[in-house]
Amino acid sequence: MLSRILSITSMICLFASTAHSGKFTVSETPKNMGKQVNSTVNDFAPAVSPDGSYMIFNSNRNGKYQDLFISYFRDGSWSVPEALAILNSPFNDETPFISSDGRFLVFASDRDGSMELRGSEPGQVMVSFDIYWSENLNGQWTPPEPMPGQINTAHHERTPSITPDGRLYYTRWLFGDSSRTVLLEAENVDGNFVNPRPMAGPFNTGYRDVGLIPARDLKGFFFASNRADSRGMFDLYFVSFENGKYGEPVNLGDKINSTANEMYLTRADQRYYISSNRDGGIGLFDLYSAFVFAKEANFETRAIHFDYDKADIKKESYPYLDALSAFLKENSDIRLEIVGHTDLQGADEYNSKLSLERAESVKKYLTGKGLGEERFKTTGAGKTQPVVKKTGKGFDELNRRTEFRIIKDK
Template identity: 30%
Template sequence: MKNLYSTLFILLISITAFGQKAEIRKANKMFAKRAYVDAANTYEKVVDKDQEVLQNLGDAYFYTNQMEQAVDVYQMLFLRHEANTAPEYQFRFAHALRAVNKQDKADEYMSAYTGEDINYEDFAKKMDTVNKHVYTTNQIMNNSASADFGISFYNDRIAFASTRNQERPIYPWNKKPTLDLYSAEISDDGELSDIVLFSENINTDQHESSATFSQDGQVMYFDRTSEDRVKNEDDVKVAHIKLFRAEMVDGEWDNIEALPFSSDEYSTEHPSLNADGTKLYFASDMPGSHGSFDIYVVDVNEDGTFGEPENLGTGVNTKHREQFPHISKDGVLYFSSDGHQGYGNLDVYRSEGDFTEAQNLGNTVNSGHDDFAFVVDEENSKGYLASNRRGTDNLYAFSREDYVPPVVDYDDRETNLETGRQQLRDVGNIYFDFDKSTIKKESEPTLDKVVAIMNKYPELQIEVGSHADARGSDKYNMGLSERRAASTLEYLVENGIDRSRLTSKGYGETMPLNDCTEPTGCTSKQYAKNRRSEFTIMNNE
């Protein structure tokens, strides 16, 4: 009988091991095809995760912006296999740590990767002294169902890319439909209306995005993923991205042709046309690039032909990603990079003149997540960008003002990583019970910190901004948030802060910190995160 049990036990172990190997093979195929969502779900079923599984699982979470999960997996990878893990995982681990605001640990791994002393606090303090502008950003729409990015100016409208067309094939990378190009009207408040799908001449079952237009609106450049798949160095078939040109003919986009320097062997993407239509900036990983993707420029000749693409050089480009160029009417180049020192993942930078230096735009634009597809109307100091700081790619509108040194020292202020607004350091938000505006006892220490800092800086002015969750009508929640703001302000006044230094504003349910935008579908804890008062620094001089 003992031998029988031993035999059955060995058989069970063998069956389990065989099943685990089958799951790993299945997940590896998904990962190789960049089906990261499915790959992560399958890797998670593996009980005994070896180094390869941990590497791929961490990357699958990283590439789908699930940074908390990526940090957990990368941490296990380095705990078990640090001596044998390639440096590229240090780079991604550091960026994942930036996204979850674990800066000291991120410094450790980024320093190990670069061989340099990387110090986030020193970088952030330096940015305080060199920024040219302060940006105020607001999300254009709360849209967790689709990914939206890449706004461009299009006559008196805007164009953007979105996964909202449910008739398109599902892209395995993120399990969302392939991208289409849309145009829309946009109000001064950043509200989109009259959203119109570009014609079938432009949109296909492949990805289309990143449109840029001539000043007269008669010529458009955009990118499209190729239908043809080409084997890469890992012997996996991948589709590269090409640039296309279209002309407006009798009110329709026609004469659509791939640009001659596009190829099935590499990608060309994210075009941006300068004001007089003579130069086209774009990103590419073509041979001769310094890294993953570089920024290039090519002359557009009067006869419609093109010169030879020129790499902008190491002042802009690194061995990592430089993408989403935008050349403003004033000739300033804006682009996104994860290779220059920044706040984490893709940050927006500017460069001008001979493009020998790149300047980070600072933490009023950039977060620890991807911030990209920045465009600006410099004459009116307004523009748009995209960011996945709240989970999915979303559109943001911004206004900007000239930077002046803030009234509060760096050590007493910080940028809210979820809203991009300046707030008091180590203070945070206070929270409310459901359908209540009463200050909770547990909130008093936080409010007392606000009082102490305002006493330290007599010129400091604060906005108390209060919010509601998505349960209840819009009108009711707006009133509820206003009552929460008022009760928060009154606590500060009762504790000695002059009323003239405070403003209160209710935002209703319009600015959630997560994707809980409907009255059902989230946990109580998730809804509770949005029932809050925030303390925003309002004066910078």
């Protein structure tokens, strides 16, 4: 099984989207994901698939320990979460992260087989949190295995993430001292993650920086910290990473952060997802989400749905389009080309016509919200620009999408 992890770097790079140095613009405050998703206890660390079709998170709703749960986004809403039995142990399984191609999952666990530490009492053994990985094969996750290499120790390794170029980031808590954390990075060499080292630059400077998550279409990372300018105990930050150098961390502001704790920001399909224990929640930590757009980068979505074989927009698409409208009103200098894409089924001419009609429907909706027609151009790409050159379930959904391209003045 370890041989499969050799392909992590190459597979992730194959499917990774182009990174842009666009500004991260919070378009609306996060909304509680509701009783359909959240419980009366802890729901934490949302990891969302690249296409936004499912989410994995940890919760102790089934008892004393944290388990991993999965929820699917269907017909405009999230399904009731189900425990992932193949991944869960009798102990804690937490802080999942999904790779940018959706094929690999990494998470932390103190299950049997994790590194052990002798206790202060005779015969006492304490088990640490280690990092584990699993692969999605034909829609099923494989039994987890410890991360190969030099990652796991007798201390706590948690909040792992992997970048498209195969670097591993994670947090280490010193055993018995939860106030001392270190952010580390390691590299993939022949299928083993080696040379773990504390991160330099703006990290590990006396603050508790945790949960470093790659920003999929921006050059940088999101993370949580109790830095001096945080509004609560932990706030969410963005830090740029270009040409091998980190910028100064930027607090994401009071549109997303509260006077409580916000942690573990992930993004997919122009939505961001966080964990928070802010006032007004359902449980202790709840999951929240909202729309977000990058001001200087092209983007695409599969959140706009149409009636079968028609250009009529389904009502479940309205929240996305309303958020986009609000974003465009706040940024009056942005002009967009709306490009419709179909799957590879059907005749070329028919798909080109249908994709253009759907792009026109999106334009009509946005102009109906008070945006000027001169801000939009429409194009029907049909099936000429597929994400994947395959047909069938899963592939068709990837290819059916609406793309928004920034129109730059010459």
